Amino acid sequence: IAGITQAPTSQILAAGRRMTLRCTQDMRHNAMYWYRQDLGLGLRLIHYSNTAGTTGKGEVPDGYSVSRANTDDFPLTLASAVPSQTSVYFCASRAQGSGTGELFFGEGSRLTVL
Amino acid sequence: EDQVTQSPEALRLQEGESSSLNCSYTVSGLRGLFWYRQDPGKGPEFLFTLYSAGEEKEKERLKATLTKKESFLHITAPKPEDSATYLCAVRLMMDSSYKLIFGSGTRLLVRP
Numbered sequence: 001i002a003g004i005t006q007a008p009t010s011q012i013l014a015a016g017r018r019m020t021l022r023c024t025q026d027m028r029h030n031a032m033y034w035y036r037q038d039l040g041l042g043l044r045l046i047h048y049s050n051t052a053g054t055t056g057k058g059e060v061p062d063g064y065s066v067s068r069a070n071t072d073d074f075p076l077t078l079a080s081a082v083p084s085q086t087s088v089y090f091c092a093s094r095a096q097g098s099g100t101g102e103l104f105f106g107e108g109s110r111l112t113v114l
Numbered sequence: 115e116d117q118v119t120q121s122p123e124a125l126r127l128q129e130g131e132s133s134s135l136n137c138s139y140t141v142s143g144l145r146g147l148f149w150y151r152q153d154p155g156k157g158p159e160f161l162f163t164l165y166s167a168g169e170e171k172e173k174e175r176l177k178a179t180l181t182k183k184e185s186f187l188h189i190t191a192p193k194p195e196d197s198a199t200y201l202c203a204v205r206l207m208m209d210s211s212y213k214l215i216f217g218s219g220t221r222l223l224v225r226p
Contacts, residue, residue, distance in 0.1 A: 004157075031212060033212075035216075041218060042118075042201070042216040042217055042218040043158070043201070043203075043214075043216040044216070045213050045214070048211060048212070048213065050211060050212075056211055059213070090157050090158070094212060100160070100163045101146055101148065101163055101205065101212070102160040103148075103150075103158070103160065103214070104160075105157030105159070107155075107156055107157050108155075108156070108157055
Protein backbone atom coordinates (compact mmCIF):
# COMPACT_ATOMS: atom_id res chain seq x y z
CA ILE A 1 0.00 0.00 0.00
CA ALA A 2 1.74 3.19 -1.14
CA GLY A 3 -0.77 6.00 -0.67
CA ILE A 4 1.17 9.23 -1.19
CA THR A 5 4.80 9.20 -2.18
CA GLN A 6 6.95 12.32 -1.85
CA ALA A 7 10.45 12.89 -3.19
CA PRO A 8 13.03 13.81 -2.23
CA THR A 9 12.86 12.95 1.45
CA SER A 10 15.43 15.58 2.24
CA GLN A 11 17.34 18.19 0.24
CA ILE A 12 19.82 20.97 0.88
CA LEU A 13 19.61 23.70 -1.72
CA ALA A 14 21.54 26.88 -2.46
CA ALA A 15 19.53 30.07 -2.51
CA GLY A 16 18.45 31.08 -5.98
CA ARG A 17 18.25 27.52 -7.29
CA ARG A 18 15.13 26.00 -8.76
CA MET A 19 13.64 22.99 -7.00
CA THR A 20 10.69 20.70 -7.67
CA LEU A 21 9.20 18.56 -4.94
CA ARG A 22 7.37 15.57 -6.33
CA CYS A 23 4.13 14.08 -5.05
CA THR A 24 2.37 11.02 -6.44
CA GLN A 25 -0.72 9.27 -5.12
CA ASP A 26 -2.21 5.92 -6.10
CA MET A 27 -5.61 6.32 -4.48
CA ARG A 28 -7.25 8.14 -7.43
CA HIS A 29 -8.22 11.02 -5.16
CA ASN A 30 -9.42 14.11 -6.97
CA ALA A 31 -8.20 16.70 -4.48
CA MET A 32 -4.54 17.30 -3.60
CA TYR A 33 -2.77 19.79 -1.38
CA TRP A 34 0.67 21.13 -0.50
CA TYR A 35 1.37 22.28 3.06
CA ARG A 36 4.48 23.58 4.76
CA GLN A 37 5.12 22.91 8.43
CA ASP A 38 7.27 25.23 10.53
CA LEU A 39 7.94 25.02 14.24
CA GLY A 40 5.33 26.95 16.20
CA LEU A 41 3.27 27.79 13.12
CA GLY A 42 1.58 24.54 12.33
CA LEU A 43 0.66 23.40 8.84
CA ARG A 44 -0.04 26.15 6.31
CA LEU A 45 -1.61 25.57 2.93
CA ILE A 46 0.50 26.61 -0.06
CA HIS A 47 -1.53 25.47 -3.07
CA TYR A 48 -4.32 23.04 -3.76
CA SER A 49 -6.02 21.29 -6.65
CA ASN A 50 -9.62 20.11 -6.55
CA THR A 51 -9.26 18.06 -9.72
CA ALA A 52 -6.82 17.44 -12.57
CA GLY A 53 -6.32 20.57 -14.65
CA THR A 54 -7.23 23.04 -11.88
CA THR A 55 -5.19 24.64 -9.11
CA GLY A 56 -5.75 27.29 -6.45
CA LYS A 57 -3.80 29.42 -4.02
CA GLY A 58 -3.69 28.70 -0.33
CA GLU A 59 -2.55 30.81 2.60
CA VAL A 60 1.15 31.15 1.64
CA PRO A 61 1.48 30.77 -2.15
CA ASP A 62 4.19 33.35 -2.91
CA GLY A 63 7.37 31.86 -4.34
CA TYR A 64 5.71 28.55 -5.18
CA SER A 65 3.91 27.14 -8.21
CA VAL A 66 2.07 23.89 -8.88
CA SER A 67 0.64 21.99 -11.79
CA ARG A 68 -1.89 19.17 -12.04
CA ALA A 69 -1.55 17.51 -15.42
CA ASN A 70 -3.18 14.28 -14.24
CA THR A 71 -4.94 12.81 -11.22
CA ASP A 72 -1.92 11.15 -9.66
CA ASP A 73 0.81 13.81 -9.72
CA PHE A 74 1.00 17.21 -8.05
CA PRO A 75 4.52 18.69 -8.15
CA LEU A 76 5.47 21.82 -6.20
CA THR A 77 8.12 24.10 -7.72
CA LEU A 78 10.24 26.74 -6.07
CA ALA A 79 11.42 28.89 -8.97
CA SER A 80 14.21 30.64 -7.04
CA ALA A 81 14.61 29.30 -3.52
CA VAL A 82 15.13 31.64 -0.56
CA PRO A 83 16.16 30.77 3.03
CA SER A 84 12.65 31.50 4.34
CA GLN A 85 11.45 28.52 2.32
CA THR A 86 13.39 26.21 4.61
CA SER A 87 10.65 23.96 5.95
CA VAL A 88 9.11 20.52 5.91
CA TYR A 89 6.69 20.15 3.01
CA PHE A 90 3.75 17.76 3.08
CA CYS A 91 1.61 16.67 0.20
CA ALA A 92 -1.91 15.43 0.94
CA SER A 93 -4.90 14.10 -0.91
CA ARG A 94 -8.61 13.71 -0.24
CA ALA A 95 -11.37 11.63 -1.75
CA GLN A 96 -14.22 13.93 -2.73
CA GLY A 97 -17.45 12.81 -1.20
CA SER A 98 -15.67 11.34 1.80
CA GLY A 99 -17.90 11.55 4.86
CA THR A 100 -15.03 12.27 7.19
CA GLY A 101 -13.14 14.66 4.92
CA GLU A 102 -9.96 12.80 5.82
CA LEU A 103 -6.71 14.09 4.35
CA PHE A 104 -4.08 11.48 3.55
CA PHE A 105 -0.56 12.85 4.00
CA GLY A 106 2.78 11.83 2.61
CA GLU A 107 5.87 11.42 4.76
CA GLY A 108 7.16 14.89 3.98
CA SER A 109 10.12 16.49 2.22
CA ARG A 110 12.57 18.36 4.42
CA LEU A 111 14.07 21.27 2.51
CA THR A 112 16.94 23.45 3.69
CA VAL A 113 17.80 26.57 1.68
CA LEU A 114 21.21 28.07 2.42
CA GLU B 115 -9.29 36.81 11.77
CA ASP B 116 -9.96 33.08 11.78
CA GLN B 117 -7.74 31.38 14.31
CA VAL B 118 -7.10 27.98 15.89
CA THR B 119 -5.19 27.73 19.18
CA GLN B 120 -4.07 24.54 20.83
CA SER B 121 -3.04 24.13 24.46
CA PRO B 122 -0.89 23.13 26.12
CA GLU B 123 2.04 23.27 23.70
CA ALA B 124 3.53 20.23 25.43
CA LEU B 125 2.22 17.73 27.95
CA ARG B 126 4.03 15.04 29.89
CA LEU B 127 1.98 12.24 31.43
CA GLN B 128 2.73 9.08 33.30
CA GLU B 129 1.34 5.93 31.79
CA GLY B 130 -2.27 5.60 32.94
CA GLU B 131 -2.63 9.29 33.83
CA SER B 132 -5.67 10.59 31.95
CA SER B 133 -5.77 14.14 30.61
CA SER B 134 -7.24 16.40 27.93
CA LEU B 135 -5.86 18.49 25.09
CA ASN B 136 -7.64 21.67 24.08
CA CYS B 137 -8.33 23.22 20.69
CA SER B 138 -10.08 26.59 20.78
CA TYR B 139 -11.20 28.29 17.62
CA THR B 140 -12.34 31.74 16.58
CA VAL B 141 -13.86 31.44 13.15
CA SER B 142 -16.60 33.08 11.12
CA GLY B 143 -18.47 29.79 10.86
CA LEU B 144 -17.43 26.20 11.49
CA ARG B 145 -18.04 23.53 8.88
CA GLY B 146 -15.96 20.83 10.54
CA LEU B 147 -13.22 20.26 13.10
CA PHE B 148 -10.52 17.64 12.61
CA TRP B 149 -8.01 15.91 14.85
CA TYR B 150 -4.80 14.40 13.50
CA ARG B 151 -1.90 12.58 15.12
CA GLN B 152 1.66 13.15 13.93
CA ASP B 153 4.63 10.99 14.85
CA PRO B 154 8.16 12.44 14.57
CA GLY B 155 9.38 12.49 10.98
CA LYS B 156 6.00 11.37 9.63
CA GLY B 157 2.98 12.96 8.03
CA PRO B 158 -0.19 13.61 10.04
CA GLU B 159 -2.63 10.73 10.41
CA PHE B 160 -6.37 11.31 10.61
CA LEU B 161 -8.18 10.61 13.87
CA PHE B 162 -11.62 12.27 13.96
CA THR B 163 -14.02 14.70 12.31
CA LEU B 164 -16.62 16.59 14.35
CA TYR B 165 -19.32 18.63 12.67
CA SER B 166 -21.61 20.06 15.34
CA ALA B 167 -21.58 21.13 18.98
CA GLY B 168 -22.30 18.23 21.29
CA GLU B 169 -20.87 15.65 18.95
CA GLU B 170 -18.42 13.07 20.33
CA LYS B 171 -16.19 10.50 18.62
CA GLU B 172 -14.15 7.72 20.22
CA LYS B 173 -11.29 5.53 19.16
CA GLU B 174 -9.52 3.27 21.63
CA ARG B 175 -8.21 5.53 24.43
CA LEU B 176 -9.12 8.75 22.62
CA LYS B 177 -12.38 10.68 22.74
CA ALA B 178 -12.98 13.96 20.93
CA THR B 179 -15.72 16.39 21.90
CA LEU B 180 -16.92 19.66 20.37
CA THR B 181 -18.56 22.81 21.72
CA LYS B 182 -19.29 26.09 19.96
CA LYS B 183 -15.90 27.49 20.93
CA GLU B 184 -13.55 24.57 21.44
CA SER B 185 -12.81 20.91 21.11
CA PHE B 186 -11.19 18.56 23.59
CA LEU B 187 -9.22 15.42 22.92
CA HIS B 188 -9.53 13.28 26.03
CA ILE B 189 -6.90 10.59 26.54
CA THR B 190 -7.90 7.89 29.00
CA ALA B 191 -5.20 5.76 30.65
CA PRO B 192 -2.58 6.67 28.03
CA LYS B 193 0.23 4.34 27.01
CA PRO B 194 3.73 5.27 25.81
CA GLU B 195 2.66 4.53 22.23
CA ASP B 196 0.21 7.45 22.48
CA SER B 197 3.20 9.80 22.52
CA ALA B 198 2.92 12.05 19.46
CA THR B 199 1.95 15.53 18.39
CA TYR B 200 -1.81 16.02 18.14
CA LEU B 201 -3.03 18.55 15.60
CA CYS B 202 -6.40 20.24 15.41
CA ALA B 203 -7.77 21.82 12.22
CA VAL B 204 -10.96 23.59 11.21
CA ARG B 205 -12.80 24.00 7.95
CA LEU B 206 -14.71 27.24 7.56
CA MET B 207 -18.41 27.39 6.67
CA MET B 208 -17.76 29.57 3.60
CA ASP B 209 -14.95 27.37 2.32
CA SER B 210 -15.63 25.68 -0.99
CA SER B 211 -12.12 24.35 -1.54
CA TYR B 212 -11.42 22.40 1.66
CA LYS B 213 -8.76 24.79 2.91
CA LEU B 214 -8.13 23.71 6.50
CA ILE B 215 -6.68 25.99 9.19
CA PHE B 216 -4.37 24.05 11.50
CA GLY B 217 -3.34 24.77 15.06
CA SER B 218 0.32 24.46 16.02
CA GLY B 219 -0.25 21.21 17.90
CA THR B 220 0.24 19.69 21.34
CA ARG B 221 3.28 17.47 21.86
CA LEU B 222 2.32 14.60 24.15
CA LEU B 223 4.90 12.45 25.92
CA VAL B 224 3.66 9.46 27.93
CA ARG B 225 6.29 7.97 30.19
CA PRO B 226 6.18 4.32 31.28
